[in-house]
Amino acid sequence: MAFVVTDNCIQCKYTDCVEVCPVDCFYEGPNFLVINPDECIDCVLCEPECPADAIYSEDELPNAMQHFVELNETLAQIWPNITECKAPLPEAAEWDGVPDKLPKLVR
Template sequence: MAFVVTESCIACKYTDCVSVCPMECFYEGPNFLVINPDECIDCSICVGECPVNAIVEASAIPLDQVHFVELNQTLSQDPRWTRITSTKTPLTEHEKWREVKSKLHLLQK
């Protein structure tokens, strides 16, 4: 079962996870990252790298975040979302949004 980027990533977009991914299966949008589940090899290396604990195994995802399984699949296939393979600076206001839990309304597709 692949790993999934969840709501905690929205408006922060830390990319620490990207630099350790051996399969380069992360894709980025304007203010969020996703994992392509067809490319993820379930190694879990990225999980510990996320400073906001946004990466979860799909089979263990909390019920209130289960919609992110499909969202990762869909957005990773969207041609506007591009593969990201190296670390970048987080979004400008990442500290403001780091502890906020309910951010789905902020997601920019």
């Protein structure tokens, strides 16, 4: 089972998780990160590093977030790979913990 980046990464984009990933399976979009499930080796290193608690193991993913499995897989094929830590988005602290961010962005 791979790990999955979920809703709370949106508009935060902390990259602490990227630095500890031994296989460089993170991909960067304009306002959040995703994990390529075909590259993730389920090492568990990224999950505790995420300040926003946005990373879950696929087998522990809440039902309401299951759509992020497919979203991570799809976007990892489009977005560029990220291998180094960067500064979070400027308003990350304000967005951290805001529920249901994905629907708010597509309205």
